[in-house]
Structure formats: structure tokens, C-alpha cells
Amino acid sequence: MSDVSFVRTDMLSEQEPPASSVGVIGWMRSNLFSSWGNSILSLASMAFLYLILSAILPWAISPTWGATSLAECREILHGLGREGHLSGACWGVIRDRWVQLFMGFYPSEFYWRPILTFILLFVALAPVLFADKVPAKLIWFSALYPFLMPWLLWGGSLWVPLAVLAGFVIGFLVHGVVSKKMSGLAGLIAGLVAAVVWWMFLAGIVSGALTSIIPLALESVESRKFGGLLLSLTIGVVAIGFSLPIGVVLALGRQSDLLIVRALCVGFIEFIRGVPLITLLFVASTLLNIFMPPGTNFDIIMRVIMMATLFSAAYMAEVIRGGLAALPTGQYEGADSLGLNYWQAQRLIIMPQALKISIPGIVSTFIGLFKDTTLVSVIGLLDPLGLSNAIRADAAWNGIVWELYGFIALMFWVFCFSMSRYSMYLERKLQTGHR
Amino acid sequence: MSEMATKRTADRAKMQVSDEIAIEITNMNKWYGSFHVLKDINLTVNQGERIVIAGPSGSGKSTLIRCLNALEEHQQGRIMVDGTELSNDLKNIDKIRREVGMVFQHFNLFPHLTILENLTLAPIWVRKTPKQEAEETAMHFLEKVKIPEQALKYPGQLSGGQQQRVAIARSLCMRPRIMLFDEPTSALDPEMIKEVLDTMIELAEEGMTMLCVTHEMGFARQVANRVIFMDEGQIVEQNEPEELFNNPKSPRTKLFLSQILGH
Numbered sequence: 001m002s003d004v005s006f007v008r009t010d011m012l013s014e015q016e017p018p019a020s021s022v023g024v025i026g027w028m029r030s031n032l033f034s035s036w037g038n039s040i041l042s043l044a045s046m047a048f049l050y051l052i053l054s055a056i057l058p059w060a061i062s063p064t065w066g067a068t069s070l071a072e073c074r075e076i077l078h079g080l081g082r083e084g085h086l087s088g089a090c091w092g093v094i095r096d097r098w099v100q101l102f103m104g105f106y107p108s109e110f111y112w113r114p115i116l117t118f119i120l121l122f123v124a125l126a127p128v129l130f131a132d133k134v135p136a137k138l139i140w141f142s143a144l145y146p147f148l149m150p151w152l153l154w155g156g157s158l159w160v161p162l163a164v165l166a167g168f169v170i171g172f173l174v175h176g177v178v179s180k181k182m183s184g185l186a187g188l189i190a191g192l193v194a195a196v197v198w199w200m201f202l203a204g205i206v207s208g209a210l211t212s213i214i215p216l217a218l219e220s221v222e223s224r225k226f227g228g229l230l231l232s233l234t235i236g237v238v239a240i241g242f243s244l245p246i247g248v249v250l251a252l253g254r255q256s257d258l259l260i261v262r263a264l265c266v267g268f269i270e271f272i273r274g275v276p277l278i279t280l281l282f283v284a285s286t287l288l289n290i291f292m293p294p295g296t297n298f299d300i301i302m303r304v305i306m307m308a309t310l311f312s313a314a315y316m317a318e319v320i321r322g323g324l325a326a327l328p329t330g331q332y333e334g335a336d337s338l339g340l341n342y343w344q345a346q347r348l349i350i351m352p353q354a355l356k357i358s359i360p361g362i363v364s365t366f367i368g369l370f371k372d373t374t375l376v377s378v379i380g381l382l383d384p385l386g387l388s389n390a391i392r393a394d395a396a397w398n399g400i401v402w403e404l405y406g407f408i409a410l411m412f413w414v415f416c417f418s419m420s421r422y423s424m425y426l427e428r429k430l431q432t433g434h435r
Numbered sequence: 436m437s438e439m440a441t442k443r444t445a446d447r448a449k450m451q452v453s454d455e456i457a458i459e460i461t462n463m464n465k466w467y468g469s470f471h472v473l474k475d476i477n478l479t480v481n482q483g484e485r486i487v488i489a490g491p492s493g494s495g496k497s498t499l500i501r502c503l504n505a506l507e508e509h510q511q512g513r514i515m516v517d518g519t520e521l522s523n524d525l526k527n528i529d530k531i532r533r534e535v536g537m538v539f540q541h542f543n544l545f546p547h548l549t550i551l552e553n554l555t556l557a558p559i560w561v562r563k564t565p566k567q568e569a570e571e572t573a574m575h576f577l578e579k580v581k582i583p584e585q586a587l588k589y590p591g592q593l594s595g596g597q598q599q600r601v602a603i604a605r606s607l608c609m610r611p612r613i614m615l616f617d618e619p620t621s622a623l624d625p626e627m628i629k630e631v632l633d634t635m636i637e638l639a640e641e642g643m644t645m646l647c648v649t650h651e652m653g654f655a656r657q658v659a660n661r662v663i664f665m666d667e668g669q670i671v672e673q674n675e676p677e678e679l680f681n682n683p684k685s686p687r688t689k690l691f692l693s694q695i696l697g698h
Contacts, residue, residue: 330541330542331545333506333537334544336505337532337535337539337606338557338561338606339533339557340556340560341525344561348560352547353547430547432546432547
């Protein structure tokens with residue numbers, strides 16, 4: 001016997017939730033102590049954290065900022081009654097050498113140049129990274145930055161980067177004229193040929209002549225003066241900037257219907273991925289000059305940048321291929337049926353989606369590349385790690401390990417963490433609520 | 436599928452067939468590898484005709500209409516679309532694709548663009564229409580398919596029926612002379628089929644040349660002037676809809692009709 005008839009006569013009013021489910025106590029209950037097992041794990045983790053911090057903090061909190069040598073550090077600590085190998089950090093080395101860790105052996109009277117380059121980097125990046133927050137015209141500065149940056153860093157005549165830039169303009173103009181008169185492909189080839197001819201034979205003469213008439217030049221700084229974070233950033237930023245477009249081209253080439261294009265791309269990608277970066281760097285430092293015509297002196301940093309770029313471009317191509325593979329064929333068919341040609345479809349439909357899918361992979365490759373720049377220390381370039389060896393070779397700081405590595409790690413972490421946060425921001429921004 | 440189909444009845448008097456030939460297929464053959472998917476297809480479609488292509492799955496009906504805008508390549512025979520021969524010449528393919536709109540089973544909208552951007556993309560980049568004019572055209576067609584208020588949303592935020600109507604509007608923005616429909620309602624929930632079919636009926640009433648692969652026999656009865664039945668890659672029977680449904684000649688057609696109209 002059950003009575004299924006029920007009518008509510010008075011509605012219930014809202015009540016406060018129980019105290020155990022809100023506030024600090026509620027948070028702790030649901031996040032730390034939601035069950036016996038979780039409570040044990042929480043307590044164990046806290047004990048572990050305590051152990052780590054109780055070992056590191058007393059070491060790190062050490063009044064040795066003013067010391068000028070390791071011996072002085074030890075005296076200060078001895079005076080405080082702290083004895084033993086891990087009695088305290090010796091931060092004097094950071095105060096003494098931080099400028100060098102940032103700038104390497106760059107002449108100190110020109111420090112404004114790398115600093116300005118670094119600030120302008122963000123101005124140039126802004127229209128690319130935050131397109132909706134800055135004026136669109138700023139993208140012109142981004143386009144000029146690749147020519148401005150080497151001039152500021154390495155110095156020399158302003159006419160050289162301008163002559164290189166002129167090559168692009170000439171190529172573009174020739175392309176425009178020829179593709180209007182003949183076909184688009186002929187225009188592309190003619191534009192390329194015109195630009196290459198300009199760079200190979202004319203750019204040097206013209207820039208030389210202009211320099212002798214109007215000498216607009218910064219004092220040049222040799223590549224071997226580069227070091228520290230400046231070196232890592234130079235290699236990292238340039239290689240990152242070039243590896244993405246090259247990676248896109250390689251990924252498209254790998255999917256091409258043209259057999260030879262595909263074979264070349266697959267061959268390149270698989271070769272580069274099959275060889276350790278160190279090998280490529282040794283090739284850059286030793287072998288590459290053998291292949292060059294005698295008498296050419298190809299800048300070592302340029303050679304390293306080339307190798308790092310090609311290395312990460314191969315990985316980039318595979319990351320982007322993953323993004324391309326994730327797109328349904330319907331997207332290609334939709335674009336085709338509307339009459340978009342191959343390049344329009346790639347630029348407007350396929351790549352925006354494929355790159356968006358690949359953001360986490362692309363940024364991982366960027367971060368990996370940036371950290372891999374420390375490998376240049378094995379071919380004798382003084383990046384922060386190479387410098388740390390050089391600093392330890394100084395009698396005053398012989399024996400310093402943790403402080404230097406910790407500081408270098410922190411420098412890299414700041415950049416890598418920023419990249420990672422940016423990629424998360426970008427993914428959120430591009431989320432359009434589909435699939 | 437069902438006979439229920441559409442809430443509004445089509446006005447056949449408005450649907451005029453002209454003498455002008457829109458599509459002419461002669462002795463067309465196609466293979467996938469060694470599999471012969473389309474066998475000796477001959478078909479002439481006049482401007483203003485509404486043709487429904489029916490047949491069991493795997494009979495080659497989708498492949499046939501996908502050949503008409505070169506999404507699939509045919510190996511033998513001749514396809515003339517609006518006076519242009521479909522060959523390997525990219526210029527001809529581009530020209531034909533500008534004149535032929537296509538609506539897909541899975542809509543194939545571009546999820547990273549808003550509805551409005553989906554509609555204006557091809558007019559701006561392919562037809563070189565100024566942006567403002569393209570947007571006005573887009574809004575005109577969005578109103579026609581009755582969803583102008585969704586213009587600034589993304590495809591992922593719309594229902595299936597709305598997405599398919601956007602896809603139809605997207606094709607119309609290119610002002611095509613021929614529309615191809617590849618199972619436009621097969622991926623939709625029953626209550627959304629109606630809204631898409633209504634849009635298609637309106638299109639037919641405006642004199643659009645339509646080739647439609649569909650299982651909606653109610654739509655075929657109302658709109659089509661010709662139904663083509665395909666099986667095993669060939670045209671088995673074609674006739675006016677009433678005649679073909681009520682009095683099929685081929686045993687294959689009879690079997691197929693008994694299966695889809697059975698309950």
C-alpha cells in the first residue's frame with residue numbers, strides 16, 4: 001500500500017550551507033582531507049615539503065651578499081658560527097658576476113645596445129602576440145625588427161641591413177610586375193632571382209658605396225664578445241623566429257602531392273631528427289667552414305643559429321603535421337568547394353586551425369630550443385653555462401657550484417615559464433566553443 | 436526514411452525548367468584504385484531542374500555529385516558544367532567551383548571563424564568583393580535562412596539544423612548557378628530536418644538548379660522534377676518522382692523502395 005499523491009503546500013526557504021563545507025575548513029576538507037587515504041598522502045607531502053625547505057632555506061638565507069671571494073664567504077659564515085660544507089650559500093658571486101652572466105664580454109660602454117634590442121623585441125612581438133590589444137600599424141615595426149636587431153647587436157654600417165632589406169623590396173616589386181604580365185609562378189621565380197642577384201652581387205657594392213658617402217655606423221662588436229644570457233637569447237629568439245615558418249613549409253611539403261617535394265621534406269626531417277643537436281653544433285663549428293669557399297669567414301653565431309633553427313624546424317614540422325592530421329577532410333573540401341585555391345585554403349582555413357591545435361607542441365619545441373642553446377658551451381661559446389665554468393676558473397670563486405647553477409636555472413625558468421603561460425593564454429583566447 | 440518531411444508545401448508552378456543545359460555528363464567512368472565506382476554515367480541536367488539522386492549506400496551517388504565540382508577526379512568521359520569542361524586544368528576547376536555551390540552532410544563550416552566570416556570569406560577572397568558589400572550579401576542570405584541573429588556566433592554554438600542552414604547560405608553567397616547537396620539532412624536530428632528542407636524548397640522555388648543526394652522521399656515528391664535511382668555505380672532508373680515511387684520498373688528499384696518506404 002503506497003500513496004503516490006503528494007502536494008507541497010508551503011515552499012522551503014533557502015538555508016546556509018553547513019559550516020564544514022565552506023570557508024577554510026570546507027576547502028581543507030574537500031582538497032586535503034577528503035578521505036583517510038588522501039589525509040595520509042597530504043600529511044606525507046607536507047612532511048616531504050618541510051624536509052626539503054628546512055634543508056634549503058637555512059642554506060639560502062645567508063648574509064654573504066657582500067663577499068668578494070669564496071674564502072670571504074666562509075669567514076662570514078664562520079663568524080656566525082655556521083660550519084660545514086652546506087653551512088650557507090655564497091651569494092657574493094652573483095653580485096660580483098651577474099652583469100657578466102647577462103652580457104658576457106660585451107663592451108660595457110655599449111650595454112645600452114643589447115638592452116635597447118631587448119626592449120624593442122617586446123615592442124616588435126606585441127603586434128604578433130597580442131594582436132587585439134595594440135595598434136595594427138605596429139606590425140610594420142615587427143617587420144623591420146629582424147633588420148634592426150643584428151645591426152644594434154653587432155654594429156657596423158646601417159647601410160648593410162638596409163641593403164639586405166632592399167633585396168626583399170626589389171624581389172617583391174619584380175614579383176608584382178612579372179606576375180601581372182605573366183603567370184604567378186613566373187613572378188615568384190623572377191622575384192626570387194632578382195632578390196638573390198641583388199644580395200649576391202650588388203648589395204655589398206651599394207652598401208659599401210653608401211657607407212663611404214654617408215657613414216652611418218655603430219661600432220662593431222665581434223661575435224666572440226657575445227656571452228651569457230645575451231648569447232642564449234640571441235640564438236634562441238632568432239632560431240624560434242625562423243623555425244616556425246620553416247616548420248610550416250616542411251609540414252606542408254611532407255603532405256604535398258609532388259613526389260620530389262615530399263621526398264626532400266621527409267628526408268630532411270628524418271635526417272635532422274635522427275642526429276643529436278651536439279653533432280650539428282660541431283658541424284657548425286668545424287665542418288661548415290670546409291664546405292664554404294676559401295676565404296669566407298662565416299660568423300660562428302650565425303652558423304650556430306642556422307643549425308639550431310634547422311634542428312627545431314624539423315621537430316616543428318612534425319608537431320604541425322600532427323595538427324594538420326587532426327583536421328577533418330571536410331575542412332579541405334569546404335574550402336575547395338567555395339573555390340579557394342591551395343594557398344588561400346592553407347592560409348585562411350587549414351593553418352589557423354592546425355596551428356591552434358599544435359600550440360602546446362609548438363611552445364614545447366620553443367622551450368626545448370631555448371634550453372638547448374646552452375649546448376653551445378661545448379663548442380666553446382660562453383653561454384651562461386660556459387660562463388659558469390669560466391667564473392669557477394677564477395681563483396676567488398673556485399669551488400662555487402650551486403649558487404651559479406641556481407641563478408642560471410632561474411634566468412632560464414623565467415623565460416620558459418613566460419612562454420608556457422603565454423601559450424595557455426593563447427589557447428584560452430582562441431577557444432571558439434567548438435568540438 | 437520518412438514521408439513526413441516538410442511543413443510547407445512546395446509551389447511547383449514556380450519551378451521552371453529552361454532549355455539551357457547546365458550539366459552534361461557523357462560516358463563518365465571513375466575508379467578508386469581498381470574498384471570501378473562509377474560506370475558509364477550519362478546525364479544531362481537543364482537549368483532549373485531539381486534532381487534527387489537516391490540509392491543504397493555505396494552505390495556511388497555521392498561520388499557522382501562530388502565529381503561535378505572536382506572534389507573527386509573522373510578518369511574517363513566528359514563532364515561539362517555551365518559550358519566549361521571539367522579537366523585537369525586548374526583554371527577550369529576554379530571557374531566551375533565558383534559557379535557550383537555544395538552543401539555537405541557534416542556542414543563543413545569553418546569552426547575558427549564566426550558565421551559572418553564563414554559567409555564572407557569566399558566572396559572576399561575568390562570573387563574579390565569589397566568587405567562591406569560581402570557582409571551585406573551575407574546578412575541578406577542569413578535572413579533568408581532565418582538566422583540573422585546568429586551572425587557573430589561561432590559554428591560550434593549553433594544547433595545542427597542552424598549549422599546546415601548557415602552552410603547553405605555560405606554557398607549562396609557565391610551566387611552559384613547550380614547547387615549540389617550531399618545528404619544534407621543525414622546528420623541531423625529529426626526535428627531539425629524540417630527547417631533545412633524548408634530552406635531547400637524555397638531555393639527550388641527560386642529556380643535554382645539542384646542536384647540532391649538524399650533519402651528524404653517526401654522532399655523528392657514535392658520538389659524534384661526527376662528522381663535518379665543508382666545502384667552499383669550506375670544509373671538504374673530515372674523518372675518523374677510519382678512515377679518512380681508508385682510504379683518502379685527495375686526490380687532493384689522496387690527492392691530499395693520497399694526497404695526505405697517499408698515502415
